[in-house]
Amino acid sequence: MSSGLVDRHISFLEALRAAGMSVSLAEDIDAVAALGVLAWDRRETVRAAYAATLVKKQSHRPTFDALFDVYFPRMVGDGVGGADRRPEPDNARALADFRDELADVLAEGDQQAMLDLAAEMVGRFGAMPGRGPGLSSWSAYTALQRVAPGELVDRIVRALLVEGRVEDDARREAGRRVGGFTAMVEADARRRIAEEKGPEHVADVALRPSIDRLDFTAARKADLEQMHREVYPLARRLATRLTQEHHAKRRGPLDFRRTVRASISTGGVPLVTHHRPKRPHRTELVVLCDVSGSVANFAQFTLLLVYALRDQFGSVRAFTFIDHVHEVTSHLRPGADPGDVLADLAASTSHAALWGRTNYGRALVKFEESYADALGPKSSLLILGDARSNYSDLHLDVLKRLAGSARHAWWLNPEHRRHWDTGDSAASRYAEVVPMVECRNLTQLGEFVHDIL
Amino acid sequence: MPQPSSWFSSPDDAASRLAASGYLADAATATTAYLAGALEKPLLVEGPAGVGKTELAKAVARVTGAELVRLQCYEGLDEARALYEWNYKKQLLRIQASGDQSWEETHEDIFTDEFLLTRPLLTAIRRDEPTVLLVDEVDKTDVEVEGLLLEVLSDFQVTIPELGTVAAVRRPFVVLTSNATRELSEAVKRRCLYLHLDYPDAQREREIVTSQVPDLDERVGTMLVEVVHRLRELDLKKSPSIAESVDWARTLVALEIRDLDPKAVNDTLGVVLKHASDHEKALKGLKFAG
Numbered sequence: 001m002s003s004g005l006v007d008r009h010i011s012f013l014e015a016l017r018a019a020g021m022s023v024s025l026a027e028d029i030d031a032v033a034a035l036g037v038l039a040w041d042r043r044e045t046v047r048a049a050y051a052a053t054l055v056k057k058q059s060h061r062p063t064f065d066a067l068f069d070v071y072f073p074r075m076v077g078d079g080v081g082g083a084d085r086r087p088e089p090d091n092a093r094a095l096a097d098f099r100d101e102l103a104d105v106l107a108e109g110d111q112q113a114m115l116d117l118a119a120e121m122v123g124r125f126g127a128m129p130g131r132g133p134g135l136s137s138w139s140a141y142t143a144l145q146r147v148a149p150g151e152l153v154d155r156i157v158r159a160l161l162v163e164g165r166v167e168d169d170a171r172r173e174a175g176r177r178v179g180g181f182t183a184m185v186e187a188d189a190r191r192r193i194a195e196e197k198g199p200e201h202v203a204d205v206a207l208r209p210s211i212d213r214l215d216f217t218a219a220r221k222a223d224l225e226q227m228h229r230e231v232y233p234l235a236r237r238l239a240t241r242l243t244q245e246h247h248a249k250r251r252g253p254l255d256f257r258r259t260v261r262a263s264i265s266t267g268g269v270p271l272v273t274h275h276r277p278k279r280p281h282r283t284e285l286v287v288l289c290d291v292s293g294s295v296a297n298f299a300q301f302t303l304l305l306v307y308a309l310r311d312q313f314g315s316v317r318a319f320t321f322i323d324h325v326h327e328v329t330s331h332l333r334p335g336a337d338p339g340d341v342l343a344d345l346a347a348s349t350s351h352a353a354l355w356g357r358t359n360y361g362r363a364l365v366k367f368e369e370s371y372a373d374a375l376g377p378k379s380s381l382l383i384l385g386d387a388r389s390n391y392s393d394l395h396l397d398v399l400k401r402l403a404g405s406a407r408h409a410w411w412l413n414p415e416h417r418r419h420w421d422t423g424d425s426a427a428s429r430y431a432e433v434v435p436m437v438e439c440r441n442l443t444q445l446g447e448f449v450h451d452i453l
Numbered sequence: 454m455p456q457p458s459s460w461f462s463s464p465d466d467a468a469s470r471l472a473a474s475g476y477l478a479d480a481a482t483a484t485t486a487y488l489a490g491a492l493e494k495p496l497l498v499e500g501p502a503g504v505g506k507t508e509l510a511k512a513v514a515r516v517t518g519a520e521l522v523r524l525q526c527y528e529g530l531d532e533a534r535a536l537y538e539w540n541y542k543k544q545l546l547r548i549q550a551s552g553d554q555s556w557e558e559t560h561e562d563i564f565t566d567e568f569l570l571t572r573p574l575l576t577a578i579r580r581d582e583p584t585v586l587l588v589d590e591v592d593k594t595d596v597e598v599e600g601l602l603l604e605v606l607s608d609f610q611v612t613i614p615e616l617g618t619v620a621a622v623r624r625p626f627v628v629l630t631s632n633a634t635r636e637l638s639e640a641v642k643r644r645c646l647y648l649h650l651d652y653p654d655a656q657r658e659r660e661i662v663t664s665q666v667p668d669l670d671e672r673v674g675t676m677l678v679e680v681v682h683r684l685r686e687l688d689l690k691k692s693p694s695i696a697e698s699v700d701w702a703r704t705l706v707a708l709e710i711r712d713l714d715p716k717a718v719n720d721t722l723g724v725v726l727k728h729a730s731d732h733e734k735a736l737k738g739l740k741f742a743g
Contacts, residue, residue, distance in 0.1 A: 024643055030492065034646075037491040038464070038484070045464060048484035056642040058499065058633070058649045169683070229688060240634040267545065339688065 011200065012071040016054065019063050020213065023054050046072065059210045069187050070194045070202050074115070077195070078123050095146065098124070103152045106177050107159035114177075118184035121147055126189055137196070140189035149178050149185075212442045216298040216414050224297060227442060228342070231301060234446050235308030241450065242312060252278040282314035283380050283452070286406070288367060290385030291320045291349050292358040298414035299384050300342060301442070305449060306382075307332045307341060317374050321363035325370060326351035358388060360426070361395035368398050372405070380452065381406040383434065386415050387427040394426050399433045411436040412448065459583070460490025460517055460626055476505070476512035477661050485648040486513060495606045495627035497591075497642065500650035502632055503694020509650075510587040510628035519583035519626065524573035526594040532601060536611060538570045564615035574605050577625045584625040591641075592631040599641050602629075606644050653695065655682055661695060666702040676713040677702060680739065681725065687738045693725035701725050715739075 009032070016023050031053040038049055047068055055064045098121070105113045126143030153174045160170035194202040211226050219227060258274035287306055289299040303318060310316050310332065317329045331344040375381060381402060403409035411434045413420065413427060420427035420436075427436060439445050461467040467490075468483035478486065486509070489496035498506040514521040524535060532538075544563045551559045571579065577586035588602070605611060609621035629645060631637060653661065659678045663669060669677075681698045693701075701724045710717045719736065726732050 022639065026643055030494065030646075033492055034488050037488070044480055045484050048464075048481040049488060051481065052485040052488055052646040052648060056497070056645075056647045057636075061649065172686070232690070237634050266542070271541070 008071060012050075012067065013054075015067050015071065015200065016064065019067065020210075021055070021057075021060050021063065027054055027056075043072065043074065059212050063210055066187070066190070070190055070199045073191045073195065075119070077192075078119065095125070099147060099152065102147065102149060102181075103155045103159075106149070106152060106174070106181060107156050109173075109177055114181050115184055118181060118188045121185055122188045122192060126185075138189045138192040140186040143189070144182060144185060149181055153178055214442075215416075215440045216301060217294070217440070219297060227301065228304070228339075230442055231304045232308055234442060235305055238446060238450055239309060239312060252276040282312070283407075284314045284376070284378050285316045285382060286374050286379050287316065287318045287382045287384065288325075288363075289318070289320055289383070290322070290358060290360075290363075291345075291352055292322045292356075294358075294388065295384070295386050295414055296349070298412075298439075300345065302384050302412065302439075302445060303328075303332075303345060304342060305445060309449065310334070314378070317371075319367065319371065319374075320345070320349065320352045321367070322349075322353040323357060323359035323362050324352055324354045325363055325366045327371065357390050358385075359392045360385065360387065360389040360430075361393040361398075364395050364398045364402065368402060372402075375402060375406045377405075377407055379406050381409040381434075382452075383409070383411045384414075385411075386413055386425065387411070387420075387430050387436075388424050389426055391424050394429060396429065396433055399430065403434050408452070409434045410448075410452065412439040412445075413437065414440055416440060460513070461487045463487060470516040471512050474512050474516045475664055476508060477657060477664065478509070479653070479657065482509070482648060482650065485646055489628075489646050490626055492646070493624045495629060495645045496648060497629045497631065497637070497645035498648045498650055499631045499633050501652070501692065501694065503696040504650045504652060505695055506630040506650055507587065507589055510585055510630070513626060513628070514585035517583060517585070517626070519585045520580070521585045521587060522573050522577040522580070522625070523587045523589060526588060526590045526592075526598070528593055528595060530594050530598055534572055535574050535598060535601060536572050536605075537575045537613060538572065539564070540568045540570050544568050566616075569613075569616075574602075575611050575619065577627075578605065578609055578611055578619060578621045580625070581622040583623065586625040586627045588627065588629045590632060591629045591637060592634045596638065599638050603640055603644070606641070652685055652692070655679065658682075658695065658698065662699055662702050665699045666706060668706045669702045670711060673705060673711065673713055674702065677705070680713065680718065683739060684725065684735055687734060689726065689731040689734060690728045691726070691731065697725045 013023050013028055013031075031050055034049040034053050035046065038045055040046060047065075050068065051061070051064060055061055102117055102121070105117055122138055122140060122143050125146045126139050126141075128137045128139050128142065153171070156174040156177065157167075157170045160173060161167065165173065190202050211223065211230060214223055214227075216227075252275050255274045255276045259270050259272075262272055262274060263270035285306065287303065289303065291299050299320070306313075306316060306318070316332060317327070318332060319325050319327050319329075326348060328345055328348055331341055331348065411430060413436055415425070415427075415438070417438050419425065420431075430436065437448055439448055461470065464480070464484040464487045467487040468478055468480070471478045471483065471486070485496065488494075498509060500506055511521060513519070547563050547568070548559055551562075573586070577584050591599070591602070606627065609624050610618050612618045629641075652658070655678050658681070659674055662674055662678060663671070666674075677698065681693050681701070685692045701721065704721050704724050705713070705717075708721070710721070718739065722732060722735060726735055
């Protein structure tokens with residue numbers, strides 16, 4: 001008779017694979033071996049064992065944790081204490097009482113108490129009774145709307161100030177606790193749904209892709225902040241990788257004199273050859289980016305990444321456009337804080353628009369008129385945008401001339417390839433002139449930048 | 454049924470013994486360290502600079518009484534530096550000294566242990582005492598070296614064409630560290646257990662700082678950890694590491710600073726922040742009240 005443990009293990013692994021993590025059979029066996037030498041009396045130990053054997057990339061960790069919570073839940077239903085508790089009335093008074101209790105717990109910051117309250121909150125205020133058995137469900141959204149922990153921030157701040165914290169610090173801490181609690185409520189709703197409908201159901205719908213695979217166009221505000229934080233490490237990784245690869249290819253022609261000199265110490269046998277260093281060539285990059293609303297995020301990230309990598313280029317000139325071209329190179333000054341750079345770029349967006357409707361054709365013509373000298377035989381042209389030009393004249397001939405005068409030209413499109421040529425997108429017509437690359441997330445962006453350098 | 458391993462008997466045992474030697478490990482670190490010993494698999498530790506990745510290997514060596522064999526990786530590292538090398542100078546001498554000996558005899562003679570220079574990987578495998586092998590900063594090497602590591606990490610054996618295959622008498626406890634500047638190959642990762650070390654929470658960092666710098670005033674220690682944590686939130690070019698907060702604590706003790714007021718912070722911030730722009734940003738971001 002099977003206990004179902006192996007089935008649960010297998011389906012957990014299946015879910016991890018479905019979420020985009022590559023879990024090999026060897027790692028599967030490692031995980032079972034690891035569980036074999038451990039005691040199972042603590043859930044966190046089991047989690048650590050699974051994490052050590054299956055998750056080999058930190059960016060996968062949030063996905064792993066969410067799935068682990070679904071497949072190996074913290075408790076069943078309302079837990080041991082909750083099962084024999086009398087059903088509490090659900091009215092305005094009860095809600096107010098609950099909020100008071102929540103504010104106290106959040107002010108204390110006790111993790112365990114927060115977890116318990118999150119479970120209680122979903123159980124009491126997030127239930128969505130169904131018409132029959134198996135149709136009822138749980139909603140973190142409903143529970144959060146009703147209890148509104150976000151409105152408790154001021155109370156928590158006051159409590160923290162009494163403890164002797166500084167205003168800014170207290171506000172940040174309060175925000176973090178409320179954010180953490182919201183995540184707990186969402187996790188608890190997932191746990192309850194998984195319990196009723198099976199974990200596979202939740203694994204499919206309730207998880208978001210990890211931050212480096214998240215589409216620029218689908219990012220929420222919190223995601224964007226996290227992405228900003230990722231840009232610098234990404235640039236650093238790219239720069240290190242590039243230096244390493246350049247070094248590996250550094251061996252130039254044989255340096256005869258040094259080789260012979262070195263051979264004297266080994267009795268005239270040239271055991272080690274010495275080579276002349278190769279002179280690296282540096283690309284002069286010209287970036288032309290669409291900063292209209294639909295693709296503004298993407299343009300920002302790309303500019304920021306280019307800015308962070310500017311040592312790798314001979315020179316960088318950047319232009320933004322909506323229907324008019326504006327040079328923003330001066331904002332990318334060395335040593336500046338990336339946050340300030342971004343703010344400056346956002347502020348200068350208004351210079352790139354006359355009427356505010358994206359017009360690629362007009363922007364290209366203006367660019368050729370005013371800045372044609374930016375492109376030369378040593379420079380590479382990089383155009384960023386979704387090629388949605390509001391059905392205006394595309395001026396393909398201008399683009400052809402621009403691409404012809406540069407050494408290389410690329411077009412980065414933040415849209416999924418299947419959306420190209422839908423509606424007013426002129427992607428494939430521009431792609432005939434300039435090679436167009438799909439670039440939807442940080443991973444693709446990093447790969448592309450690496451390839452052109 | 455859990456079997457006691459020769460390294461640690463349980464995660465709790467790992468945690469308490471590491472703590473006794475001055476390395477305060479959290480539950481995940483202790484569990485993973487125990488697993489690395491129990492499953493005899495290499496442990497890949499990733500994380501930002503200065504969170505105690507190398508220190509973990511040293512601590513394991515310390516508490517288990519094993520010897521630490523260290524391979525520091527750098528770009529351009531090759532087989533000759535990592536695995537073994539024939540001592541060709543000595544071989545040349547031997548050939549010149551052989552006089553009228555036949556080539557066969559000489560050949561037999563010059564490819565023996567006497568002319569073999571063992572490098573860290575081979576040394577670790579050939580030792581029959583408990584050994585901790587630390588492969589530091591794997592991400593700095595070229596991809597070819599990873600291929601070299603594969604044979605060593607999966608089978609704990611090294612093939613020397615002239616001598617045959619040398620298999621480990623006793624499997625070493627292998628720790629690989631990486632700053633994640635480059636993605637390691639899937640093949641290496643698959644053979645390792647993975648542990649991501651991050652900056653610790655305030656309480657653990659306070660414990661670490663106090664255990665490293667016992668002379669530090671408790672109140673100053675609390676303030677110091679708080680400031681360091683706020684600095685890490687500031688999105689700096691280089692966030693302060695644990696090693697740097699310990700250095701900062703030492704500085705404060707050496708300068709006999711009893712109170713971490715804005716002036717004291719301004720004077721000593723150079724210990725934790727190493728970029729001019731970070732410095733400015735930090736002073737702007739750390740608005741002190743009172």
